[in-house]
Every structure is written in structure tokens, then in C-alpha cells.
Amino acid sequence: MEELKERIRREGRNLGRGILKVDSFINHQVDPILTMAVGQELARRFEGSPVTKVVTAEISGIAPAFTTAVALGVPVVYARKSKPITMPEEVYRETAPSHTKLRVVELFISPEVLGPEDRVLVVDDFLASGQKRRALKRSDIPRVDSISSVLVH
Amino acid sequence: MEELKERIRREGRNLGRGILKVDSFINHQVDPILTMAVGQELARRFEGSPVTKVVTAEISGIAPAFTTAVALGVPVVYARKSKPITMPEEVYRETAPSHTKLRVVELFISPEVLGPEDRVLVVDDFLASGQKRRALKRSDIPRVDSISSVLVH
Numbered sequence: 001m002e003e004l005k006e007r008i009r010r011e012g013r014n015l016g017r018g019i020l021k022v023d024s025f026i027n028h029q030v031d032p033i034l035t036m037a038v039g040q041e042l043a044r045r046f047e048g049s050p051v052t053k054v055v056t057a058e059i060s061g062i063a064p065a066f067t068t069a070v071a072l073g074v075p076v077v078y079a080r081k082s083k084p085i086t087m088p089e090e091v092y093r094e095t096a097p098s099h100t101k102l103r104v105v106e107l108f109i110s111p112e113v114l115g116p117e118d119r120v121l122v123v124d125d126f127l128a129s130g131q132k133r134r135a136l137k138r139s140d141i142p143r144v145d146s147i148s149s150v151l152v153h
Numbered sequence: 154m155e156e157l158k159e160r161i162r163r164e165g166r167n168l169g170r171g172i173l174k175v176d177s178f179i180n181h182q183v184d185p186i187l188t189m190a191v192g193q194e195l196a197r198r199f200e201g202s203p204v205t206k207v208v209t210a211e212i213s214g215i216a217p218a219f220t221t222a223v224a225l226g227v228p229v230v231y232a233r234k235s236k237p238i239t240m241p242e243e244v245y246r247e248t249a250p251s252h253t254k255l256r257v258v259e260l261f262i263s264p265e266v267l268g269p270e271d272r273v274l275v276v277d278d279f280l281a282s283g284q285k286r287r288a289l290k291r292s293d294i295p296r297v298d299s300i301s302s303v304l305v306h
Contacts, residue, residue: 015238015239019238019239021239023237023239023240023263023265023266024265024266025228027231027237027239028230028231028233028237028239028240028262028263028266029206029228029229029230029231029266030219030222030228030229030230030231031228032219032222032223032226032227032228032229033223033226035219036223053182058211058212059211059212059215059231059233062212062215062216062219063215063219066183066185066188066215066216066219069183069185070185070186070189073185073186074185075178075182075183075184075185076182076183076185077181077182077183078180078181078182078183078212080181080212084176084180084181085168085172086168086172086174086176086180086181087176087181109181110176110181112176112177113176113177113181113182
């Protein structure tokens with residue numbers, strides 16, 4: 001996606017240790033026009049796939065996952081990093097190291113929002129190591145033969 | 154907004170202690186069609202206001218804030234609950250009690266994304282006590298004579 005690459009070249013800053021600072025348009029301040037275009041592009045790439053839910057790990061994955069879900073016309077599910085009191089006792093739970101938080105984070109999804117009939121598209125931002133995405137794939141969520149993608153390959 | 158009220162009546166569950174469980178369409182699984190409509194409605198209510206940025210507190214505020222920003226054609230800024238290593242030393246910082254987390258949360262915004270010329274519309278979800286919204290208003294962000302709104306009045 002040329003528009004996104006150009007923006008990264010213009011505004012991104014390499015902080016070293018594999019960290020790219022893009023918080024002026026992706027993960028602190030978010031450009032909604034660019035993010036809508038990203039969602040349309042990701043949805044286009046999975047056109048024809050039997051996706052029933054988009055899943056992302058909060059927080060910076062939320063915007064591109066949301067816009068992909070808009071374009072696909074399916075719900076989006078946020079894997080939560082802490083278990084809110086509104087979530088039932090029995091949940092899907094996985095762990096993954098966070099690149100920017102320098103610690104292991106937990107990921108929780110309620111079985112109330114994902115079932116055995118679901119086919120999941122995992123969308124996350126492109127900054128991290130892909131560990132959260134892998135954690136979502138290896139989790140015991142039923143039949144996540146997940147079609148996975150990140151924002152930029 | 155009748156569509157949202159109807160959905161809350163149909164799917165919401167009162168868990169007591171002022172907590173409404175709406176995680177099937179607002180804050181765990183998110184309905185993108187409904188959320189786009191919410192953004193359009195909020196933007197309509199602030200038509201003509203000189204809003205330059207939408208600000209929200211992660212996490213459940215992100216989706217309605219994002220869609221409001223799409224409709225207004227301005228960037229959205231997430232007040233972060235932890236300070237990522239990509240954020241500079243000097244930041245805007247406030248604290249607010251979280252209703253669902255049962256503890257005080259911190260809110261961080263980088264001065265790189267908000268300046269004295271900005272006019273801010275604060276959008277959060279409607280579940281909590283409004284404390285995070287008030288924290289964002291009283292913070293020392295320059296000229297946040299903020300036009301505030303929540304999803305449902």
C-alpha cells in the first residue's frame with residue numbers, strides 16, 4: 001500500500017531495537033482517512049475468504065482491524081490485555097511478549113463472542129514482532145484456522 | 154439514537170453496581186455498522202464546531218471516537234493508560250478512577266500530537282462514570298475548552 005509506505009517514510013522515526021515510532025498517524029494519533037483506506041485494502045486481499053469475525057489485540061491493532069471489519073461487514077473482537085469484570089470466568093487466554101511494553105502481556109477473549117462456527121481474520125498493526133498474532137493463532141479458540149495478516153508484509 | 158438504545162435494551166445486561174454489560178457490540182465485540190452510525194450522529198451534533206482533534210481514553214472509547222473522527226475528517230488521539238517507550242519524557246498526564254477495573258488509571262497524551270491551537274472533542278463510551286472524560290478536561294492540555302460528549306446522554 002503505497003500511501004501507507006510513503007507516510008511511514010515521511011513521518012516514521014527509527015528508535016532502534018526494532019521500534020518504529022509512528023505515533024503521529026497510527027498508534028497515538030490516528031489518521032482516520034488513511035486507516036479507512038488500510039481497512040479497504042486488507043478486506044480486498046481477503047475477498048472471497050469465509051471470514052466471520054476480525055480479531056485484534058488491543059490497542060494499536062484496533063483501528064485497522066475496525067476498518068477491515070467495516071469493509072468486510074463483520075464484527076470485530078478485541079482480545080483484551082486485562083480481564084474486565086464483565087467477562088465470564090471461563091475465557092480463552094494466551095500470553096505474548098510486548099515489544100513496546102518490554103513485558104509479557106496476557107490476551108483474553110470471551111467464548112461469548114467467538115464460537116466453533118467462526119472463521120477468524122487476525123489483524124494487528126505492523127510494529128511488533130508478530131508474537132501477539134502468533135499467540136492468537138495458537139490459542140485454544142475453536143477452529144481458528146486463522147487467515148492472518150499484518151498491515152505491511 | 155434509537156438504533157443504539159434498542160440494541161442496549163435487547164443485548165445489554167445489568168450486572169449491578171452501575172455496570173452495564175454490552176460487550177457483544179460495544180467493548181469486546183464491536184458492531185462496525187452501528188459504530189459508524191454512532192460516529193455520524195456525534196459528528197452531526199457538533200457540526201459547525203471548530204473541532205481539530207477527537208480525543209478518547211483507550212480502550213472502549215476508541216471505536217466511537219474513531220468513527221466520529223472519520224465523520225468530522227479530523228485525526229483522533231488516544232489518551233494512553235500506560236506510557237509507551239515511544240512517548241517523550243514530558244507528557245500531559247492525568248488520573249481517573251476506572252469503573253470496570255476497580256482502580257485508578259493514568260492517562261497520557263504526548264504534546265507532539267496536541268498543541269495550543271487545537272480544539273478538542275472528547276468522545277468516550279457511555280458506560281463509566283464520566284471520570285475519565287472529566288480528567289481529560291481538567292488536564293493541563295493547552296486550551297482544551299473541550300466540547301465534550303458521551304455516546305448516550
